[in-house]
Amino acid sequence: MTDLVREAGTRGAPASSLRDRERAALAGSGHLQVAIRRSTDNMDGRWRGLRESLPGAEELREAARSLRSAAITRLPELLGQLADNVEAAGGRVFFAADADEATGYITELAQRRGATRAVKAKSMVTEEIQLNARLAEVGVTAVETDLGEWAQQLDGEPPAHILGPALHKTQADWVRVLRPEGYEGGEDPDAMCAFARRTLRPRFLDADLGITGVNLAVASTGTLVMVTNEGNGRLTSGAPPVHVAVMGMERVVADWPEVDLLLALLGRAGSGVNFPTYVNCLTGPRRESELDGPEELHLVIVDNGRSKILGSPSQEALNCIRCGACLNACPVFRQIGGHAYGDVYSGPIGAVIVPLLSDGNHELSHASSLCGACWEACPVKIPLHELLLEGRAQHAGSERALWRAWARAWSSPRAFALTGAPAGLRPPQALVPPPFREWAKGRTLPRREGSTFRTRWARGEVLD
Amino acid sequence: MRVGLFVTCLVDLVAPEVGVATARVLARAGHEVVFPEGQTCCGQPAFNSGYREEAATVLRSTLRALAAADVDAYVAPAGSCTTMVRTFAAGLLDDDPALAAVAPRLYELSEFLAEHGGELRGRVRRCSVAYHDSCHMLRELRLRGEPRAALARVDGVSLADWDEQRCCGFGGTFAVRSPELSVAMADEKLRTLGGADALCGADPSCLMHLRGRLEKLGVKTPVRHLAEILEEGTRP
Ligand code: SF4
Numbered sequence: 001m002t003d004l005v006r007e008a009g010t011r012g013a014p015a016s017s018l019r020d021r022e023r024a025a026l027a028g029s030g031h032l033q034v035a036i037r038r039s040t041d042n043m044d045g046r047w048r049g050l051r052e053s054l055p056g057a058e059e060l061r062e063a064a065r066s067l068r069s070a071a072i073t074r075l076p077e078l079l080g081q082l083a084d085n086v087e088a089a090g091g092r093v094f095f096a097a098d099a100d101e102a103t104g105y106i107t108e109l110a111q112r113r114g115a116t117r118a119v120k121a122k123s124m125v126t127e128e129i130q131l132n133a134r135l136a137e138v139g140v141t142a143v144e145t146d147l148g149e150w151a152q153q154l155d156g157e158p159p160a161h162i163l164g165p166a167l168h169k170t171q172a173d174w175v176r177v178l179r180p181e182g183y184e185g186g187e188d189p190d191a192m193c194a195f196a197r198r199t200l201r202p203r204f205l206d207a208d209l210g211i212t213g214v215n216l217a218v219a220s221t222g223t224l225v226m227v228t229n230e231g232n233g234r235l236t237s238g239a240p241p242v243h244v245a246v247m248g249m250e251r252v253v254a255d256w257p258e259v260d261l262l263l264a265l266l267g268r269a270g271s272g273v274n275f276p277t278y279v280n281c282l283t284g285p286r287r288e289s290e291l292d293g294p295e296e297l298h299l300v301i302v303d304n305g306r307s308k309i310l311g312s313p314s315q316e317a318l319n320c321i322r323c324g325a326c327l328n329a330c331p332v333f334r335q336i337g338g339h340a341y342g343d344v345y346s347g348p349i350g351a352v353i354v355p356l357l358s359d360g361n362h363e364l365s366h367a368s369s370l371c372g373a374c375w376e377a378c379p380v381k382i383p384l385h386e387l388l389l390e391g392r393a394q395h396a397g398s399e400r401a402l403w404r405a406w407a408r409a410w411s412s413p414r415a416f417a418l419t420g421a422p423a424g425l426r427p428p429q430a431l432v433p434p435p436f437r438e439w440a441k442g443r444t445l446p447r448r449e450g451s452t453f454r455t456r457w458a459r460g461e462v463l464d
Numbered sequence: 465m466r467v468g469l470f471v472t473c474l475v476d477l478v479a480p481e482v483g484v485a486t487a488r489v490l491a492r493a494g495h496e497v498v499f500p501e502g503q504t505c506c507g508q509p510a511f512n513s514g515y516r517e518e519a520a521t522v523l524r525s526t527l528r529a530l531a532a533a534d535v536d537a538y539v540a541p542a543g544s545c546t547t548m549v550r551t552f553a554a555g556l557l558d559d560d561p562a563l564a565a566v567a568p569r570l571y572e573l574s575e576f577l578a579e580h581g582g583e584l585r586g587r588v589r590r591c592s593v594a595y596h597d598s599c600h601m602l603r604e605l606r607l608r609g610e611p612r613a614a615l616a617r618v619d620g621v622s623l624a625d626w627d628e629q630r631c632c633g634f635g636g637t638f639a640v641r642s643p644e645l646s647v648a649m650a651d652e653k654l655r656t657l658g659g660a661d662a663l664c665g666a667d668p669s670c671l672m673h674l675r676g677r678l679e680k681l682g683v684k685t686p687v688r689h690l691a692e693i694l695e696e697g698t699r700p
Pocket of ligand 1: 162269319320321349374378382384
């Protein structure tokens, strides 16, 4: 496992700098970039096509934005309602202030049930709270059942993308990862898929715990809505005797019309399909009259830094439905991949929320050229580029003296005029000030031909 | 119209030929051009780095200088600096009378020509141009047709097919904070340049970055600001 990958699976401030991680990602063979380009271009292209062909796509995004904002504004109230309705349906609800409380609740539950085997459907929040590691400490082996996430688990890597955890893996990588599990075929996706199905099926049936995330939780009915592309969510939540659903506290919506709109956008933005492949709507555990479903349902609602975002200028970050579209559209993500962000969340949304959630890795807000492609792609229209700017402003300080001096000079036209280098001069490398030296590593330094514009204007040389 | 040039810091100090071309093109389109001399910079370098107060200091002084000029409109040969004043400045300066006076009348060059370019037409030798959509201009100002329409005023110019909308990797101070990444982004875009005769854009900052990279790579394709192509095509 490379350092890049190791750090991506942990929380808090990574040991290396953002620039070092960028360099490490760029220094590879180029396979990473090829693999990312292939899958993100595919997903981004489909979503772009749908945006262009769908009548009123802009209005839908705008509507989704205001619905999400309204729900987040009412968060405490909606969460209360959700908890009441989940409990009324026979489930149990636990509010976890942080990762330790969340994992503590789940490991205690596992011990109480004497559990040793868990299956999991891909969930970013369980990555965020490092649930698998905590379960392992109490003797529970958790098996990921999303195909990509399973490959990542077998490879000892955290997910590299919110939606496509293994999108950076080539077919050859897949074969390498599956070999030790007993796969004997070649680079044929269908054969690998069939192998995975055969291998994972008994795990579902043997599991003591099924752990899933939650895409949306409906306050009015206490229903947990879960989306997967492979149907593994249904088996994970339904086959084992205990279902633990873990959600970030922002995932609540007031009522069903929101679900309708958000799922339509989630499928399109995330995977380029008109509606998500598998949608499960779970209200409570198995009822008397029902044949299957879990005996117990536990909903763990995780704060872990989210309530600090509430009421802050970055509140809109909580509107995110984790579709991954901003990663697919991002020109930075496409060069460095997910692991270089040094956290489980990557891409534009990661660069926004990681510093907010973990109060560390503040540098991440600089992992963007602020091009706005993320904002253009986001189905709930989060102005991610503005939130990145907000993050930069929140943690500005180390360069204050420099910028103050700059502001003093450049707010005076006379001093400004003096900062222009003499015409035609390209100073020797050693005399170039540091920021320009960095510039000059891959680019020639600009060189002005002739006098500055203001000088030429004053001399009357500008107009014909 | 009487038009005040907002040339921007980069054009003034590094690429004055772009300012000259802009002024001439505006004059040839029938406008009276003035240069409010107290202007410096829109404050964007500090703003994008997170230093809002410092950005505001510089922005305020430029806005004051611009507002003092007796003009009907302002024109900048830079989509990004236009965006700074029109879009981002409002969050930086509360109730600033100079901002209120300038922002609604500030145009990016091709945007201005689309409305007030009159019959301006010209010609150059046949030349295929790869037009670069700079990010602020494309996504904040939503100017996609305007720069192309401006190029269409010049006979002989045809648009080359390339990866026109992808960010070039400049990103202000991003280009020096993350130089390797910035260059990798430029390379991906430049790889699609193919046989275009020139690379053209409406943001001098992106062009400085792309030109610097092409020169470093030893590629001879000229990099030209939209104003320069218009100026060359409309010479009397
Ligand atoms: S920020 Fe928007 S585009 Fe990115 S994952 Fe969240 S909802 Fe999707």
